[in-house]
Amino acid sequence: MNALVKDPQIAWVDVGADTDIPRRGARRLKGPQGEIAIFRTGDGQVFALMDACPHKGGPLSQGIVHGASVTCPLHGRVIDLATGESLGADAGKGCAPVVPLEVREGRLFIGLVRA
């Protein structure tokens, strides 16, 4: 992605380098609406979700990242990092909100949506 979406409702904030996030891991970030989890897959893709499992609110940032999914540390629900949707047997049972995230020249930008 080479240009951040130009939308007056979204404020893009540089939160660090993509390499600050461990591969197959995540970092946490305090956002205005609650904790945000930023994930990096084994292949180096990054995703951001609100850090709360749709099941019981578990911190997804603490789960094991495999492929483009994360397994919630509390009860093992598998969440799609790209969509926040529950996968497998829990498909359709709720979704962790996706947080706008863009990478530009190795920097991570989180999009804050103005109320």
Next chain:
Amino acid sequence: MTKERLVVIGNGMAGCRAVEEVLKRDPNRYEITIFGTEPRVNYDRIMLSPVLAGEKAFADIVLNDEAWYRDHAITLHTGCAVAEIDREARVVRAGDGTQAAYDRLILATGSDPVRLPLPGAGLAGVVTFRDLDDVETMVAAADAGGEAVVIGGGLLGLEAAYGLARRGMRATVIHLMDVLMERQLDESAGFLLRSALTDRGVETVLGAQSEAILGEDGKVSGLQLKDGRIIPCSLLVMAVGIRPNTALAANCGLNVGRGVVVDDQMRTSDPAVFAIGECAEHRGIAYGLVAPIWEMCRTLADVLTGVDDCAYGGSVLQTRLKVSGVDVFSAGRFSGGEGCEDVVFRDAGRGVYKRVVLEQGRVAGAVLFGDVIDGGWYFDLMKSQADVSELRETLIFGQAVTEALRGVDPKSAVAAMADSQEICGCNGVCKGAITTAIADLGLTTLEDVRAHTKASASCGSCTPLVEKLLAVTLGDAFQVQTGPKPVCGCTHHGHEVVRKRIVSEGLKSIPAVMQALEWTTPEGCASCRPALNYYLICAWPGDYQDDKQSRFVNERVHANIQKDGTYSVVPRMWGGMTSPQELRAIADVADKFAIPAVKVTGGQRIDLLGVKKDDLPAVWADLNAAGMVSGHAYAKGLRTVKTCVGTDWCRFGTQDSTGLGVRLEKFMWGSWAPAKVKLAVSGCPRNCAEATCKDIGVVCVDSGFEIHIGGAAGLHIQGTQLLTKVASEDEAVWAICAITQLYREEGWYLERIYKWMARVGLETIRAQVEDPEARKALYDRFAYSQRFSRTDPWAERVAGRHADEFNPLSRRLEFERA
């Protein structure tokens, strides 16, 4: 009529190809002048790697010799750097006074290699890898032998290192990332590539940051890494990327971003000036590979010869590595992502890994290692965006198989295979041998076929094919067997096979296991990764590097996650003994960090509940200061050793149960196991330490120590069984460590001791523990492993290990004030 004047700045691949394309369309239209900074004709820069490796000579890679320039009446200025473009006068001027007027100007200035601004970067022997001069410098250095370091584990860096190794240098690649060619390869392919390079004499150091280049007498002598390591070398190659060469364009006021900005017709912000190749930026992308350059040249030639309705729409990229015998292919979105699905094929025998990424029934990308014959086919499918849903079953086997079997159902496809077609690659068994054996010997099961033909008896990857052959040959008489339960959906192997092969084949990393056992997913899942990580730790103590991202959160963070995302902290209390000083420290920690709950556990220690993750290192620091270490209350490993007070205080005590408990815990703490291990030592048969519901329990009696195993008091309740009785405390320690080690080596991940005992039988365990030699060997292996385990993980983290794990990203998200 006078011809239009076309001037090209850059005598490289892009500039010359553009001219060729123009000449092809209209040989007489332009009077052409080319400026080149290198003092030679145009050559194939991509082939510099084989020249470095000594596999090709310069003459082999010349694209256009002098005759070509002459025949087409092209004026060539070699060794002549253009200093200025005067767009007003439409003239370019070189530093030596040469000038040329133009009607159309093509910028094909390429790119410059990035030089890292490290201390010592100016030393002799520090080179980049860009042109023939660089190659000649490297060849001269290689003639003197010695060591070479290449910074950068991308395509170019690896080719440079390989070339230098071929010329007899010891080459080491230093790569910042933890996967080689991470922009083209996933972890699995990167792992195979690394092994293949090691076989070819190229060492690789991953996750390594360069700090300074060291020198002696003005010459490079080594590279120092940030972690302090020094790698000696007499030649240092920087291959860390390229930067579009845009100075000329910027100086004459053209629109420049990362490269010279061009539109879909390769036109810059001046309609008379065009840019192509690595110096150009099209739709925000500056390409560094050759295929897009050829496409740009075709579009440009159309434009220059009066075709108006042409446009370059950007390129889809594919990459191949030019290292002899190492076949690597990568294209498109090789790593998948939203809405994508992976089809993975591994052939451990041939060292093959293939991953095709599908999105909505179309090929979105591919990574191939070891067998790249179908790279072009996948690339075509990807570019054409053809619907491949119908081919999904056979896609991964490649074009030949897919086209042969198109529209045929898998069973009849097997039936249609020729008798001479090989089914089992490991043992060289073809279809005819299997069907004949089934018919002639009356075989009915997979095991029979394995026993008589060896088909699918080694790696097992052809098992589905052999089963289909059985089904086809026997018809309804065949029923699929239920073999051992697979570890998870990523593999058809059970735990036992995985554990055995890790040891017998010397597999020492997760990617190595996944390749050798032909995992069907690119990087496993939350079930198999922790299991493999444990199996590797157990098999290779001191050797295997723990993969923290493959650990469940509790073992990664060394605390127990609670329902609200806070953690609980349990310091170790050896044998359940504590002191006023420890209790005071615990109370102080609870006060200082406002820890909301303090509870006594069932394992005779104290649990601090509700600690915030960010506070963990500070909490541990205070506990460490009072002499306490992690209680591993979160571990698949040794938890507690519960004791009663024994002969120290109890009027019924027969032995020093507390002393034995403390001794066991001090020796065994920190050990990882398939599941949690809880011990207890009771000083007499009244059993106040409740030893007979533990994984391993000791009941002291007057004449010695009874050792019990296989108790459970959780979901399942069961008393222990008496395994053996020993006379001395030493023997008790030896026996308990031997049992633990046997369980560590044989247990399946998450299988508690009582389940393992039920599976293998109490007698089998007893035979090992009561045989003095077997017991000693087990004990010795346990003791060896413990040399690497008795380290307090809390103290390590207090000292800064994995600090990122505990610190949130520091930036607070707020709207900037207007």
